[in-house]
Amino acid sequence: MAAKKLSELFSKSFIEEVHRWGCLKQTGVGLRYMMEFGSRPTERNLLISAQFLHKELPIRIARRAIELESLPYGLSEKPAVLKVRDWYLDSFRDLRSFPEIKDTNDEKDFTQMIKMIKVRHNNVVPMMALGVQQLKKGMDSKIVYEDLVEVQQFLDRFYMSRIGIRMLIGQHVALHDPNPLPNCVGYIHTKMSPVEVARNASEDARAICFREYGSAPDVIIYGDPNFTFPYVPTHLHLMVFELVKNSLRAVQERYMDSDKVTQPIRIIVADGVEDVTIKVSDEGGGIRRSGLPKIFTYLYSTARNPLDEQSDLGMVDGVTMAGFGYGLPISRLYARYFGGDLQIISMEGYGTDAYLHLSRLGDSQEPLP
Known part of the structure; x- marks a missing residue:
């Protein structure tokens, strides 16, 4: 089935509207602002x-939809990417057809709608990963993936915007x-x-790790459990989970057939004036220096995408030990957000140290791709 261009699927006026909104300026929001604003969720504040x-979501969504249309190396024509593009266009249409929000009832209806939009986009990451796999499959194996800088930069912008x-x-x-929950302002834990x-x-x-290998190295955490700062726990959980999972896998595979004692993974939490830094250290044998540039690319994974060609595209769930090689680049975007x-x-x-720096000032604006 040939990929249908936008003009065949959507009216000219709709496409023009997407482009018009895609040219408008995005407005970034900071953690501190979200926290202060959300600490009083009055009807008036929720309305604002x-x-x-x-106004903001259609601008961000339109920008991504336009970019999905013009990706290099024929990536835009891949079935998985077309599916993602259609999700973005459907969400744009839902937002634009929603009337002006004048009172609390409108606001409640709008909240239900954006909840649905969030669910619609749940599988964007594995679906884009599948698109990249479809691209790699058809590509000349002589092409060096690091050369695909445009795809890399697009995916960084795309996923940052999605976050x-x-x-x-x-x-x-x-x-x-x-x-x-006590001390929680929406997603933010103060x-x-x-x-x-x-x-x-x-x-x-x-x-x-236990499920996959039947055993798991110990993890020892150093730091003051009573130390707190405002952040988004789900974001931090995702990043630390990813780093620890990589370390467990490295240590497990290094010691699997050895009679040496498996070394624990060490996590150190340091509380600085500007940053909170979390270091995850393992003795899993390390990464070759030639391989280091690849660990933050989306086109490189030693593991198979859990959502591969054979699986039902609707059924992506559960976490595997090694996924589509997206853990590190996406964790870095969460940190930078x-x-x-x-x-x-x-x-x-010997091993690998990962340093996760979290800004504790809460003043940084969202990086808007």
Whole structure:
């Protein structure tokens, strides 16, 4: 089946509208602003928030839809990418056909709609990963994947934008929770303990390691469990989970057939003036220096995409030990979203240290691709 161009599927006026909105300026929001604004979820504030999203979300979504149309190397024609493009266009249409938000009833209806949009986009990451796999399959094997810089840069922008869209929708929806957890403002925990989140994330990663290998190295955490700062626990959980999972896999595979004692993975949480830094250290044998540039690319994974050609595209769930090789690049985007970063330093023949820097000032604006 030939890929249908936009003009065959949508009216000219609709496409023009997408392009018009895609040219408008995006407005970034900071963690501190989200926290202060959301700490009083009055009807008036929720109304202001919904009106802002009613204008902001179509701009962000239109930009991504336009980009999905013009990707290099024929990536735009891949069936999985077309599916993602259609999700974005459907969401754009839903947002644009929603009337002006004038009162609390409108706001409630709007909140239900953006909740649906968030669910519609749940599988965007594996679906785009499948598109990239479809691209790689048909490509000349002589092409060096690091040369595909344009695809890499597009995916960084695309996923960063997605983190922002999901944060804005999730934050607005969470402010409606009638029984919020103590110290929580929507997605943001004003007194989050990084040690506690690291512990939970490590346990989750070890459970998966157990399932896969029948055993799992220990994880030792150093840091003050009573130290807290404002952050988004789900974001931190995702990043630490990913780093610990990689370390567990490396250590497990290094010691699998050896009679040496498996070395534990060490997590250190340091509380600085500007940053909270979390270091995840393993003795899993490290990464070759030639392989280091590849660990943040989307086109490189030693593992199989759980969502491969044979599986039903609707059935992507559950976490595997090694996924589509997206864990590290996407974790780095989550870190950068609130002004942090992720660095990996490795000693081949020994092990790897991952440094996760989280900005504790809360002043950074969203990076808007």
